[in-house]
Amino acid sequence: MDHERVVRDVTVRLPMASTAVEACQWTVTALARYAPATISVLLQVHDRLRCVAATGAWQVFSTVPPKSGIVGRVYASGESATVDDVTEDPDYLPVRPDVTAEICVPVLDPAGRPIGVLDLQWSEPVELAPWRATAERLAGRLGARIMALGGPPAESRSEKLLRHATAMTSAPTEWDLMAAAIAAARDVSTLSAAVLVLGGRRGPRVGDPTGVPGELEARIRAELTEAGAGPLGRLVGRAHRHGSAYTLGEAGLPPTEEYEPLVRAGVRTLVSVPVGPPDSGGVLLVADERLLRPDPTTVNLMELLAGQAWGAVDRLRTLARLREQASSDPLTGLRHTGPFGQRIRRATPGRTALLAIDVDGFKTVNDTYGHQAGDRLLVGLARALEGALRQGDELYRIGGDEFVAVIEVSRPDEAVRIAERLAEAARRTGRTISVGVALPHPGEPGEATLRRADQALYAVKRHGRDGVRLAAA
The missing domain is CATH 3.30.70.270 (Reverse transcriptase/Diguanylate cyclase domain)
Structure with a gap:
């Protein structure tokens, strides 16, 4: 095998890639013409290694925790690994039943920091040493091209939503859930403030989860709290009667009465989404001081987030009722x-x-x-x-x-x-x-x-x- 030709053929394609994902895909495709192996490139996206290009397997792992498997070990250490017998390595993640050997090398940025891994797995005899040297050279060139294109791909908004949904599902209290939902709304929408208004026995109330709110968020909470239950009820009622709403990013237009407290707080961009059922739910308000025009996809994602948040709220309230029933006398309501x-x-x-x-x-x-x-x-x-x-x-x-x-x-x-x-x-x-x-x-x-x-x-x-x-x- 002419390894110089392998490096040359892969390297010549990298400058034509316009995105980091393209660079990875072209690297895998070109390398697969020479190496009869299962080949994949995994890059760090948020807190996981995401498979952005692969070939030679019936199924691959979409994401891998950063310290899981041989790929996670190489990423965490920044050092290449040659595994002569994968059955002897406890970290091996199986992608094919016939794999015998694996080479995994870190993809480094120009400063030498790992941003991902290039992984090759063989199911037939192969001379591993020259392939490891070739893989390391290609990973170096790939890392440089990825960084020239702006770095690994950013986490998509749908991926962010999925990650935050997991956090909301595991929230132990309603306050923790509110904090998780508000953080998710800010992160997914890219707007600067989010406030959750939820119904209760004494009417709607403004969520005040732990953590220090941003300046706009603090003003929104203060204005809504000052407005009281009546205006809050009308705000919630509007969302449940008519559904989600959002601003168009046009200046100089007066708000309807329900939104006046938000305008006083400095809101210029707003997405309003109903949460839960009309009788016990509320409204999610996502806002910004900048004059922006949220796209319909943002609104749809906020609706999905609101649905997930309410599902988690309902679960917590159901568990609280069950605990109360288990510890209380059903006739008098006293503990027993x-x-x-x-x-x-x-x-x-x-x-x-x-x-x-x-x-x-x-x-x-x-x-x-x-x-x-x-x-x-x-x-x-x-x-x-x-x-x-x-x-x-x-x-x-x-x-x-x-x-x-x-x-x-x-x-x-x-x-x-x-x-x-x-x-x-x-x-x-x-x-x-x-x-x-x-x-x-x-x-x-x-x-x-x-x-x-x-x-x-x-x-x-x-x-x-x-x-x-x-x-x-």
């Missing part, structure tokens, strides 16, 4: 025995008080008026007891008509006063309760503290009910 058991294990001796509560005469209500009346009683009483507790106090339903309040106090008499307040709240509903109070001793399990509170409760029952008793120290 599972969370209560976790809470009392964190009790602080002498500070955490357990208030065992039992509804007086509850069985008579069920027997006389039926279980529906009993259920209504429990729900009303639960609300009354919650209202009598302080901020931070916790109320659990641990049985049919049995409740426990967990409160933090500085002295036992403070716990007794709160218990008496609960008893008074119950009386205002037309019912009475018996309450036993206990504070954990050092080293005492929470279950033992609860038993002492129960004993105090039953002492109240024996002495006529409708009262409070502190357990013996």
Whole structure:
């Protein structure tokens, strides 16, 4: 094999390439005429190695993590690799069942930094040493031409969207998801600001994810927050009634009323996309201070992004509802025995008080008026007891008509006063309760503290009910 001719034939074509991808494709095509091998060029695009040209395989990997396989090893180290037997190399990524040997060399920029790899795999006997030298010479010329053409190809907007979709899908909280969606909208649209408005129980609200917003984004959030729920609702309603909208990049035209807060913030270019269903969704606003004309493809990508974002929001909210259902009593909405058991294990001796509560005469209500009346009683009483507790106090339903309040106090008499307040709240509903109070001793399990509170409760029952008793120290 005349390796000088191989280098010459490949090299003569490189100046005719007008893009980095063309340069790679022509290199692979010309080299394939001489080397009976599976040949590919992978270049770094964002955080992966993308296969931009290949020949000689039924299927190749589209992208490879930067440290995966022999190609990733060569890219990361910047050093060529000759593998005489791929079955002995744990990093080998199979593309053909009959491959026996592989040569992989880094594609370097003029400063010697790796920007990709040139990979050749053989399925028949071959003298590897001269092919490695030839591959290294060609990779050097290819790297120089790629950099002369502006470097490796940029990540396409659809690839960016796919990458961001993965980040949104894995977001652990709604705030993290908002931050991921906003970052994606900026990156994919190339506009400078993005704001997500989502509906809630108290009406639409402006997302305020973690991170420092840009100047325009901060002004948009401030103006929309100042505008309040009414204008925000109209902004969301417009998007859901009429669909996505975008500006035309023409100066001097007045905005409709819904967009006035955005204009006050300095917005001159805007893409507005509905998010989710009209009753619980919102709107994605992507904006810029420059006077631009977004193309329809940008709008379509923002619609895809909004759909992905809402799917992730809906997933998080569904998981939250399932967790709530799993840890809450379905009748009263109070937390039940599972969370209560976790809470009392964190009790602080002498500070955490357990208030065992039992509804007086509850069985008579069920027997006389039926279980529906009993259920209504429990729900009303639960609300009354919650209202009598302080901020931070916790109320659990641990049985049919049995409740426990967990409160933090500085002295036992403070716990007794709160218990008496609960008893008074119950009386205002037309019912009475018996309450036993206990504070954990050092080293005492929470279950033992609860038993002492129960004993105090039953002492109240024996002495006529409708009262409070502190357990013996």
